[in-house]
Amino acid sequence: MNVVVFGAGSLGSLVGGLLARDPDHRVTLVGRAAHVERVRADGLRVSGELDATTRPEATTDGTGLRADLALVTVKAYDTASAAAALATGDVDLVCSLQNGLVEEVLEARLGDRVLAGTATYGAELVGPGHVRCTGVGAVRVGELDGGASERAERVARAFRAAGLDCTADAEMPRSRWEKLAVNAGVNAVTALARVDNGALRDPPGADLAARAARETARVARANGVDLADDRAVDALTEVVEATAANRSSMRQDVEAGRRTEADAINGAVADRGAAAGVETPVNRTLAALVRTWETENAGQGGERGDGCDDADGEPSG
Numbered sequence: 001m002n003v004v005v006f007g008a009g010s011l012g013s014l015v016g017g018l019l020a021r022d023p024d025h026r027v028t029l030v031g032r033a034a035h036v037e038r039v040r041a042d043g044l045r046v047s048g049e050l051d052a053t054t055r056p057e058a059t060t061d062g063t064g065l066r067a068d069l070a071l072v073t074v075k076a077y078d079t080a081s082a083a084a085a086l087a088t089g090d091v092d093l094v095c096s097l098q099n100g101l102v103e104e105v106l107e108a109r110l111g112d113r114v115l116a117g118t119a120t121y122g123a124e125l126v127g128p129g130h131v132r133c134t135g136v137g138a139v140r141v142g143e144l145d146g147g148a149s150e151r152a153e154r155v156a157r158a159f160r161a162a163g164l165d166c167t168a169d170a171e172m173p174r175s176r177w178e179k180l181a182v183n184a185g186v187n188a189v190t191a192l193a194r195v196d197n198g199a200l201r202d203p204p205g206a207d208l209a210a211r212a213a214r215e216t217a218r219v220a221r222a223n224g225v226d227l228a229d230d231r232a233v234d235a236l237t238e239v240v241e242a243t244a245a246n247r248s249s250m251r252q253d254v255e256a257g258r259r260t261e262a263d264a265i266n267g268a269v270a271d272r273g274a275a276a277g278v279e280t281p282v283n284r285t286l287a288a289l290v291r292t293w294e295t296e297n298a299g300q301g302g303e304r305g306d307g308c309d310d311a312d313g314e315p316s317g
Ligand SMILES: NC(=O)C1=CN([C@@H]2O[C@H](COP(=O)(O)OP(=O)(O)OC[C@H]3O[C@@H](n4cnc5c(N)ncnc54)[C@H](O)[C@@H]3O)[C@@H](O)[C@H]2O)C=CC1
Pocket: 006, 007, 008, 009, 010, 011, 012, 030, 031, 032, 060, 062, 073, 074, 075, 076, 078, 081, 082, 085, 097, 098, 099, 100, 119, 120, 121, 122, 123, 124, 125, 249, 261, 308, 309, 310, 313, 314
């Protein structure tokens, strides 16, 4: 498959680097200058829980690209600009692996080429040309409205051919909201309290996170998605246990002084809840607290800490 990975930061570099292990795939990373230059010169190194050095192509220009599949791995707030860039090219399928409710943003610009996806691999960009795998997880892809899908199967086969764990999911709407419930419970709480995910195993963090996840399940049901409260809380509990030693992505953003994805996670739950007449006091409060922090602090961290600064590209939001 000819695959473009739009947003070669942590997750995009990991997934793109691993996909490039299959010589039958042609992989192109779209990223920032320092990272792109290093990948072109020395290849992409994957370390940590997986070990590989591969040679994907790399570019800073995401416009006019031709691909069978574009994986979108920018932060949620950069989704609209990624969609605009992809719309200038010739891409058959587009699949988000992001957190948060972003697929509708892609669909508005790119139409029914868009598949939904979730990823539980953990990734951290160490520096230009080098990404660390902090957790071997799994990828799910499927139709936004659910149902069996030949094109999702094709994408899943391409991932598996390169040794990634990937399933075509006929129940993608539920899987997507389940992942949202997990992120609604984990991300803002760990970012605000500055704790590892494992702190949510016990009260009071566990109770707060479970309330955010239950609210998300209620909003999902009001939006026609069959996600039971217990299933959302079980998913949360499993992820907290499996990632107990992790710094959540939102905590990493806050500690680095970067903008967060709170709008696409807790904010999206609160907004969809309001539209459907469902009260979401926990998600609304978490989103407001993170936004309050962002107003005073985000953007003051300067360096990304991985040497792959955004300063040489489009501003992030
Ligand atoms: N890092 C992880 O372990 C996981 C991340 N996710 C989700 O995946 C998404 C991406 O997360 P990360 O990889 O951690 O973020 P990241 O910030 O490390 O990577 C995004 C990259 O996209 C680049 N980018 C944005 N617009 C661009 C453009 N127009 N041209 C070129 N490059 C552009 C940014 O400069 C950045 O390097 C988020 O929604 C996150 O929640 C989901 C599962 C795991």
